[in-house]
Amino acid sequence: MHIALSVQFGRDDQLIFAQQLGVEHVVAHVERRWDVETLTALKNRVEKTGLKLAGVEALLTTDTQEAVAAVRAAGAAGIELISCVAGPPTRDQRQPTGRGGALVDSDKTTAATIVPQGAEAIVEVAQEAGVSIAWTGKSAHAGGGLDLPLDRLGDDPAAALAALEAPVLIARAWNRRGSEQAFLDDGDTKLPRVLLALKEAQFTGLLLASPPPGIAGDSEWGHKGRAFDLGYLKAIVQTIQSH
Amino acid sequence: MEIALQAGEEEEHLQFIRQLGLTHVVSGAAAAPDGVLALDELQRRKAYFAERGLVWDVIENLPPLCYDKVMFGQEGRDEQIEKVCQSIRHMGQAGIGVLQYQWMLLGGLRTEYSPTGRGGARYPRFDLELAERMPAACLDWLGSGPEPHPYPHIPDREMDAEEVWANLIYFLERIVPVAEEAGVKVAAHPDDAPVPSFMGVARILIDWDGLQRVIDAVPSPNNGLGFCMGTIGTMADMDTVKAIRHFGGQQKIFFAHFRNPRGQVPFFDEVFPDEGDIDMVEAVRAFADVDYGGVIRIDHCPGVIGDNNHADRSFAFQVGYLRGLVQTLDELGGA
Numbered sequence: 262m263h264i265a266l267s268v269q270f271g272r273d274d275q276l277i278f279a280q281q282l283g284v285e286h287v288v289a290h291v292e293r294r295w296d297v298e299t300l301t302a303l304k305n306r307v308e309k310t311g312l313k314l315a316g317v318e319a320l321l322t323t324d325t326q327e328a329v330a331a332v333r334a335a336g337a338a339g340i341e342l343i344s345c346v347a348g349p350p351t352r353d354q355r356q357p358t359g360r361g362g363a364l365v366d367s368d369k370t371t372a373a374t375i376v377p378q379g380a381e382a383i384v385e386v387a388q389e390a391g392v393s394i395a396w397t398g399k400s401a402h403a404g405g406g407l408d409l410p411l412d413r414l415g416d417d418p419a420a421a422l423a424a425l426e427a428p429v430l431i432a433r434a435w436n437r438r439g440s441e442q443a444f445l446d447d448g449d450t451k452l453p454r455v456l457l458a459l460k461e462a463q464f465t466g467l468l469l470a471s472p473p474p475g476i477a478g479d480s481e482w483g484h485k486g487r488a489f490d491l492g493y494l495k496a497i498v499q500t501i502q503s504h
Numbered sequence: 505m506e507i508a509l510q511a512g513e514e515e516e517h518l519q520f521i522r523q524l525g526l527t528h529v530v531s532g533a534a535a536a537p538d539g540v541l542a543l544d545e546l547q548r549r550k551a552y553f554a555e556r557g558l559v560w561d562v563i564e565n566l567p568p569l570c571y572d573k574v575m576f577g578q579e580g581r582d583e584q585i586e587k588v589c590q591s592i593r594h595m596g597q598a599g600i601g602v603l604q605y606q607w608m609l610l611g612g613l614r615t616e617y618s619p620t621g622r623g624g625a626r627y628p629r630f631d632l633e634l635a636e637r638m639p640a641a642c643l644d645w646l647g648s649g650p651e652p653h654p655y656p657h658i659p660d661r662e663m664d665a666e667e668v669w670a671n672l673i674y675f676l677e678r679i680v681p682v683a684e685e686a687g688v689k690v691a692a693h694p695d696d697a698p699v700p701s702f703m704g705v706a707r708i709l710i711d712w713d714g715l716q717r718v719i720d721a722v723p724s725p726n727n728g729l730g731f732c733m734g735t736i737g738t739m740a741d742m743d744t745v746k747a748i749r750h751f752g753g754q755q756k757i758f759f760a761h762f763r764n765p766r767g768q769v770p771f772f773d774e775v776f777p778d779e780g781d782i783d784m785v786e787a788v789r790a791f792a793d794v795d796y797g798g799v800i801r802i803d804h805c806p807g808v809i810g811d812n813n814h815a816d817r818s819f820a821f822q823v824g825y826l827r828g829l830v831q832t833l834d835e836l837g838g839a
Contacts, residue, residue, distance in 0.1 A: 277809045280623030282821055283778055361522030446827045447525055453828070453835040476820075477519040484810065485820045489524060492821035495778050496828025500785050504836055 265467040276310040282491045286315040295331035300338035316342030325379040336390025344395040346408045364475030365442035401427035410435045412450040418458035435471040508801045530562045530801045541591035546598035566605040572655040577671045589682040596686030604730040606693040611656035612644035613697045626807030630697040632770030662704035676722040683726040691730035691758040698739045728756035734763030738772045745786045752794030763803035788829045
């Protein structure tokens with residue numbers, strides 16, 4: 262599996278940040294401008310940094326034609342993976358009820374898939390264009406694969422993974438305590454156990470942390486929280502790979 | 505093993521520390537004008553951290569100006585030792601259990617803060633060849649205090665290893681019994697960088713034998729090591745994991761620094777913990793195997809783009825990394 266960092270479109274400093282913290286793969290968050298020229302420029306900028314653009318997120322339109330055009334543009338730009346999972350809620354929706362007063366949100370606001378009409382048609386176009394589509398939950402029945410929030414795997418992640426009906430393309434590191442967001446190391450899900458199960462399932466996709474809780478004095482994007490998450494995930498992966 | 509960060513009394517930084525899930529901090533302590541760590545100040549600071557949900561059990565370090573005359577064997581050393589003993593008694597009364605000190609007569613040595621790390625991250629570097637070309641410029645703390653700065657200073661004579669050892673043993677023979685009575689452990693930090701001498705002044709805690717000798721010089725359950733993984737990892741031909749098992753197995757690690765270097769003297773960089781020469785998985789496993797229950801503080805860190813003066817981004821990465829190692833080894837049944 263490859264640890265990846267979700268970066269904002271156009272924020273080159275985040276590419277350097279990713280590289281410094283030992284990440285080789287990034288997923289760019291693209292909110293608008295799903296055209297060939299823009300996506301090609303994005304890919305070039307990432308690659309000139311020395312990183313791999315492993316995918317783009319979050320294709321959220323409900324318009325089939327718009328989605329098809331975006332997928333074709335991504336394919337023409339040489340982008341191999343699109344996630345259709347919704348981004349995080351804005352920070353002002355969060356409450357300071359996390360560990361140490363960290364800003365957290367409730368579980369129901371995360372990891373929703375916006376399913377365009379005609380998902381099957383989109384998958385068909387994606388296959389022609391050489392692009393994989395990652396959805397959450399039942400949307401993957403339309404084809405493509407899963408962008409899977411890891412807190413959904415329960416206490417027996419190996420069994421849960423074996424029961425999935427679609428391949429996991431993105432493993433989304435996320436944790437919660439009850440219904441509330443938690444730091445990756447501190448929630449109901451034991452991520453070392455989950456990542457060990459992924460390794461044993463020979464998972465070769467992306468391990469991508471969801472946006473972290475809001476930490477004191479952190480940037481809007483959450484540099485401190487993301488650094489903590491990357492260090493945590495790196496240690497787990499190194500340890501289970503040496504096991 | 506309790507993961508900690510260095511902290512002062514800045515509220516936002518303490519909140520950051522709690523949010524990372526830490527319950528312990530490490531802090532220095534300034535001596536009063538009379539050269540003693542004042543009891544009321546130690547108690548106040550201890551309570552300050554406690555009110556914020558944090559435990560302060562390690563002083564890092566004993567201010568060198570409290571014992572510089574002892575290190576150099578100068579007149580006035582006995583008066584300094586008496587004040588150090590008084591400081592240790594105050595620590596015991598305040599409930600602070602570990603006093604780290606160092607015996608680097610010229611302080612720490614670095615030659616660069618080099619932007620040659622991954623992604624251009626800045627790595628603290630030591631290069632002996634460069635250091636010998638411009639020695640005074642390598643004294644880490646030179647010029648950082650009031651003028652004229654009494655410590656560290658450019659040496660005015662040569663001192664061999666046995667003279668430096670004699671001064672250290674003179675010190676330990678007098679403070680360790682007091683530490684035993686006070687319930688305080690005194691922890692020697694090794695010489696960083698671990699080179700045998702610099703500017704004609706010996707550095708003694710630079711290898712396996714030196715670490716064992718400081719333990720054996722004054723046998724006591726209260727005399728041991730501040731086990732700096734970074735410094736020990738840069739000692740020539742040192743196996744850090746083996747050292748954790750050896751010294752930790754003697755219950756002589758009282759405090760630890762978590763850091764991973766690349767290279768050993770005469771040339772090394774301080775790099776991110778996941779890319780250095782020490783096998784950190786095995787190191788954490790070794791700490792668990794020797795039942796190390798003390799504080800491990802995340803040590804120096806590479807410079808990361810856009811970081812603040814506390815280097816929160818870089819430290820957050822390292823805290824997450826160490827937490828991940830501990831939890832994963834626990835899951836695997838090895839920690």
